[in-house]
Amino acid sequence: MNASQAFGTVMIVDDAPANLALLSDALDDAGYRVLVATDGPSALEQLNYVTPDVILLDGMMPGMDGFETCRRMKENPATRAIPIIFMTALGELEDLLRGFDEGAIDYIVKPFRNEEVLARIGAHLAQARLVYRTEQALFSSGLAALAVDGKAQVTWMTPTASGLLNETYVLPKPMLDWALSFIRAKNQAGLEDFSFSHAGNLLAAKIYPCQNKLEYLVFLQKQAGDWDLEGVKGSLGLTFREAEVLMWISRGKTNRDIGLILGNSPRTVNKHLEHIFEKLGVATRSAAVAMAVAQIKAGGGG
Numbered sequence: 001m002n003a004s005q006a007f008g009t010v011m012i013v014d015d016a017p018a019n020l021a022l023l024s025d026a027l028d029d030a031g032y033r034v035l036v037a038t039d040g041p042s043a044l045e046q047l048n049y050v051t052p053d054v055i056l057l058d059g060m061m062p063g064m065d066g067f068e069t070c071r072r073m074k075e076n077p078a079t080r081a082i083p084i085i086f087m088t089a090l091g092e093l094e095d096l097l098r099g100f101d102e103g104a105i106d107y108i109v110k111p112f113r114n115e116e117v118l119a120r121i122g123a124h125l126a127q128a129r130l131v132y133r134t135e136q137a138l139f140s141s142g143l144a145a146l147a148v149d150g151k152a153q154v155t156w157m158t159p160t161a162s163g164l165l166n167e168t169y170v171l172p173k174p175m176l177d178w179a180l181s182f183i184r185a186k187n188q189a190g191l192e193d194f195s196f197s198h199a200g201n202l203l204a205a206k207i208y209p210c211q212n213k214l215e216y217l218v219f220l221q222k223q224a225g226d227w228d229l230e231g232v233k234g235s236l237g238l239t240f241r242e243a244e245v246l247m248w249i250s251r252g253k254t255n256r257d258i259g260l261i262l263g264n265s266p267r268t269v270n271k272h273l274e275h276i277f278e279k280l281g282v283a284t285r286s287a288a289v290a291m292a293v294a295q296i297k298a299g300g301g302g
């Protein structure tokens with residue numbers, strides 16, 4: 001079977017030539033394309049040029065061991081998603097827990113049984129391909145979606161979400177605080193929806209726990225709104241942040257709500273409000289909003 005017809009590509013990383021030969025022959029006979037490396041650095045070097053579908057990684061190797069090798073693979077966005085199966089001797093099972101901490105998804109025990117190795121590789125390869133197809137569908141759809149872990153750290157996102165967040169894997173502070181509040185809440189009902197301003201856009205976010213409870217899926221949507229913040233800013237002589245505060249006031253938000261949305265304290269929001277009153281020559285929130293709405297209708301901010 002040639003490479004174009006292969007079931008998939010498997011990389012074996014092991015310093016023992018006998019293990020390499022045994023596994024390589026079994027995988028080749030089963031129709032897989034096989035890559036081999038005898039240590040961690042050479043495996044990482046190969047990954048600069050080729051992306052295997054599954055990696056079989058020996059935990060105990062001289063120099064850079066399998067745990068360090070796995071950690072580096074998972075730190076690299078280009079190789080993070082590759083399933084890694086640790087290979088270990090029976091007496092090393094306790095040490096293998098380190099492998100799961102570094103991002104491995106499974107293990108096989110030496111001496112190997114070819115049927116078990118092929119079954120595990122086939123199962124993880126099928127799962128990886130399903131995940132890949134799902135991600136490609138999400139990427140092509142233009143949906144703004146991302147996943148975060150239990151600390152609200154981004155683990156994955158679609159290109160559309162990346163664009164809305166200025167191509168960073170760090171959540172804006174208002175969004176981070178909201179996501180952490182949801183993750184830590186005992187009763188998560190009613191905490192799903194959130195609106196916030198970021199990079200001049202009004203964004204709405206929804207969050208849902210994934211089935212495994214270790215990650216959370218977040219969907220973002222850009223809100224068109226009826227306020228041209230730059231126009232309101234210019235026509236009323238406000239700063240951009242003051243225009244944002246005024247817009248959220250018009251939507252019935254309290255100072256506390258606005259602080260959460262903008263990542264400020266309620267006291268800071270109140271200071272912005274005082275400056276707005278002074279600049280517009282008004283004394284109440286409703287009067288400030290009325291002036292802004294009148295300006296928008298007149299064509300100065302919409």
